[in-house]
Amino acid sequence: MSEQPLKYEVVIYWSDEDNAFIAEIPELPGCAADGATPQQALANVEVVAREWIDTATETRREVPVPKRRLLSA
Numbered sequence: 001m002s003e004q005p006l007k008y009e010v011v012i013y014w015s016d017e018d019n020a021f022i023a024e025i026p027e028l029p030g031c032a033a034d035g036a037t038p039q040q041a042l043a044n045v046e047v048v049a050r051e052w053i054d055t056a057t058e059t060r061r062e063v064p065v066p067k068r069r070l071l072s073a
Helices: 038-058
Strands: 011-015 020-024 032-035
Touching: 011 038, 020 038, 032 038
Parallel strands: none
Antiparallel strands: 011 020, 020 032
């Protein structure tokens, strides 16, 4: 059985400093990963996000409910 897809918004951008694409999930502080392609960065951040959620659950921290869109300021 495959895992359910995450429903958090992901922001992907190129980083000259890292020479890689970076994928971040703004709703999960510190949740980011890189990759040689946008698709690779997305796959990597999904792994990191699941670990973030598992750790938060284990330590009884709140896991944000996905908003699925960025709020404009």
